[in-house]
Amino acid sequence: MKAGKVLQVALGVLTSIGGFLDVGAIATAADAGASFRFELLWVVLVGTICVIFLVEMAGRLAAVSKHSYADAVRERFGFQFYVWPILAEFVVDFLVLGAEIGGVCIALQLLTGVAFQWWAIPVALAIWLTAWLGTFDFIENSVALLGLVTLAFVAGAVVLHPPWGEVAKGFIPSGAPHEPAHYWFIAVSIMGALISPYLLYFYSSGAIEDGWGEKDLTMNRLVAGVGMGFGSLVQMGVLMTAAMVLAPHGIRVDQYGQIALTLVGPFGEWGYYLFAVSLGITCFGACMEQALETGFIVSQALGWNWGESKRPVEAARFTMAYTLSIAASTLLMVVGIDPLKLTLFSMALTAVMLPLVVTPLLVIMNDRHYLGEHTNGWLANGVVGLIIGLTFVMALVAIPLEYLGG
Amino acid sequence: MADDFPEPPENGTRLRLVRDVLDSQMVDRKQCQSGKVDGIVAELRDDGRLVITAIENGLPEAVRRVSPRVGDWIAALGRRWGVRKGEVYRIPFARVRNTGIDVRIDLDAAATPLLAWERWLREHVVRRIPGAG
Numbered sequence: 001m002k003a004g005k006v007l008q009v010a011l012g013v014l015t016s017i018g019g020f021l022d023v024g025a026i027a028t029a030a031d032a033g034a035s036f037r038f039e040l041l042w043v044v045l046v047g048t049i050c051v052i053f054l055v056e057m058a059g060r061l062a063a064v065s066k067h068s069y070a071d072a073v074r075e076r077f078g079f080q081f082y083v084w085p086i087l088a089e090f091v092v093d094f095l096v097l098g099a100e101i102g103g104v105c106i107a108l109q110l111l112t113g114v115a116f117q118w119w120a121i122p123v124a125l126a127i128w129l130t131a132w133l134g135t136f137d138f139i140e141n142s143v144a145l146l147g148l149v150t151l152a153f154v155a156g157a158v159v160l161h162p163p164w165g166e167v168a169k170g171f172i173p174s175g176a177p178h179e180p181a182h183y184w185f186i187a188v189s190i191m192g193a194l195i196s197p198y199l200l201y202f203y204s205s206g207a208i209e210d211g212w213g214e215k216d217l218t219m220n221r222l223v224a225g226v227g228m229g230f231g232s233l234v235q236m237g238v239l240m241t242a243a244m245v246l247a248p249h250g251i252r253v254d255q256y257g258q259i260a261l262t263l264v265g266p267f268g269e270w271g272y273y274l275f276a277v278s279l280g281i282t283c284f285g286a287c288m289e290q291a292l293e294t295g296f297i298v299s300q301a302l303g304w305n306w307g308e309s310k311r312p313v314e315a316a317r318f319t320m321a322y323t324l325s326i327a328a329s330t331l332l333m334v335v336g337i338d339p340l341k342l343t344l345f346s347m348a349l350t351a352v353m354l355p356l357v358v359t360p361l362l363v364i365m366n367d368r369h370y371l372g373e374h375t376n377g378w379l380a381n382g383v384v385g386l387i388i389g390l391t392f393v394m395a396l397v398a399i400p401l402e403y404l405g406g
Numbered sequence: 407m408a409d410d411f412p413e414p415p416e417n418g419t420r421l422r423l424v425r426d427v428l429d430s431q432m433v434d435r436k437q438c439q440s441g442k443v444d445g446i447v448a449e450l451r452d453d454g455r456l457v458i459t460a461i462e463n464g465l466p467e468a469v470r471r472v473s474p475r476v477g478d479w480i481a482a483l484g485r486r487w488g489v490r491k492g493e494v495y496r497i498p499f500a501r502v503r504n505t506g507i508d509v510r511i512d513l514d515a516a517a518t519p520l521l522a523w524e525r526w527l528r529e530h531v532v533r534r535i536p537g538a539g
Contacts, residue, residue, distance in 0.1 A: 067431075067507060074442065075429050075507065079468045082429075133537050302465070303431050303442035304524070311539025316527035319538075369507060 013227040022286035023103035024193030027343045030259040033242025038170030043187045047194030048232035056224035058200045062207035065370040069204040070300040088353040095346040097290040098332030102339025103283030106256040110276040120333035136209040136308040143285035153237030156266035160244045181405030192351035198293045205296040295322035351398040354391035412503040430509040440515035444468035464494030489526040
């Protein structure tokens, strides 16, 4: 592989690490570790395998057909079908963007002591300015590089000398040791945070922004596999530090301030600041992706010209779409809705809508019109089939579990 | 007409209207993304032939396929406040070519209502904000 190509792959992998982790991944992993120690590591592993397959397919679709997943779903399934997943995605995007903005605000609250509501509008302005003035490459790469600070969670887990035997056992699926409703609620929330529909839409749009073609299919596989794999390592780091720091003291996660303790354990007072910075950067990156994704899916649903690499005057409707989306979600924080509760609720809601989003993938990835000779093989189809089955089960149980164990 | 605009298909060419035309991305002569095909217009002629005459673009038409009533509401809102005045824009089928996944349209979208919202937002909102380019 040539040096330039290696750099491109490395950058793609870094982007995936930055893009993988968001407020949902941190909150659900910390909750899992605090409540059930290492017992839910297997869910992160299963979720990561699912995400690797899904993201690889979204990238392959975009690289070969030059059409994003949102484009393809409307074109193949028609507006009558597409209107439902897109409406559901609007609702989830609205809530999740609110939660991500909340994550940045909480980080600032932890650093300054000023209540998170006061940060909502300055944070929203910073997000909007970055989207308005930045290009896709700038946003993608800066999020990726700054996101490396989250490796602190992996370092924290190692510094604490985890009981590796117990950790290994966590990767073997097991039933709930106690509080089954809460156990399965967190399991579904972790999956909802990992297999997030926005990743499919965003990744395929990003591949088009980056001008990927058939020659980039190997890179797509590497970025999806290695990048998402590394990203999940960070999430496992969060779970493991929570298991070693919070669980022994019986601390349950019902505020972000408690999750900060996960890094105080291994790094002392500095850990507190490291957590705040990690949370802030991660959520800021996720805000950018979430806001742009809303612009992408509206534009693609209605066939507008779009692109973060275009100047705002060249894609006025696209820029207005993400502007309105940032403004609407900011209101959730201005009125003081608890960011952690909003995050966990959004993750469960994501699980409910997943079948609508994932099922069309099985049809599209076998359509030679779009994929030519790069349609799915039996393994990919088998995995998507399993994922679809899993999403249906999750959709059915998410709300009852939210009520019983959330 | 741009030099690379595809020739019309030969007589007898089979066209899968719903699969290959409806909901497809429209791309104009300047390769500008110009909306999706929201509807297809057919005319029943005196001799009993059903002739496809045009494709349509406009949110009310797309929504009418889900709920005619909601589509009418959106059209009414558009007539009152919309830049396109709720108009569904029709493109004669003679100016339409299906090329693979997209639908090419033989016109300059910038000079039609297809990009009316884009123009309005650009001139009245986006251009007035610093850094819009």
